[in-house]
Amino acid sequence: MSYPHYGPPAFGQRPLTxxxxxTILVLGILSLVVCMIIGPFAWNMGNKALxxxxxxxxxxxxxxxxxxxxxxxxxxxxxxILMVGGYVLLFxxxxxxxxxxx
Numbered sequence: 001m002s003y004p005h006y007g008p009p010a011f012g013q014r015p016l017t018x019x020x021x022x023t024i025l026v027l028g029i030l031s032l033v034v035c036m037i038i039g040p041f042a043w044n045m046g047n048k049a050l051x052x053x054x055x056x057x058x059x060x061x062x063x064x065x066x067x068x069x070x071x072x073x074x075x076x077x078x079x080x081i082l083m084v085g086g087y088v089l090l091f092x093x094x095x096x097x098x099x100x101x102x
Contacts, residue, residue, distance in 0.1 A: 018049050021062035021069075028072025036083070039076030046070025 024045045031039035049066045060066075 015061040016056075016058050017062045018053060018060050018066055020045060020049050021060075021065040024049060024069035025065045025072075026069070028069035028076065031076030032072050032079075036076045036080035039073045039078075039080055042069050042073030043077055044073075046073055 024042055027038050027042035027045065031037075031042055046066055046069050050063075050070065053060045053063055053066065
């Protein structure tokens with residue numbers, strides 16, 4: 001019976017890196033800085049990558065990057081939802097008060 005390889009790799013072995021780690025981090029940061037519509041994509045890709053990392057049982061050196069990108073995606077998505085809700089509330093209130101009447 002073999003056990004999963006948790007923790008740092010043994011001497012002479014290179015730690016694994018997830019191929020989408022950098023992409024997820026960049027998308028997460030861009031969702032905060034440039035365009036919040038990217039946030040759900042970073043969040044989804046981060047969830048998928050973390051499931052792959054956890055199910056493999058090996059040590060990945062860029063797990064922190066994946067987690068950071070996922071969290072940035074969550075924050076970007078939350079800000080986007082709050083902004084859209086604020087705009088809907090603002091325009092709804094303006095329409096209710098007759099601001100758009102001619």
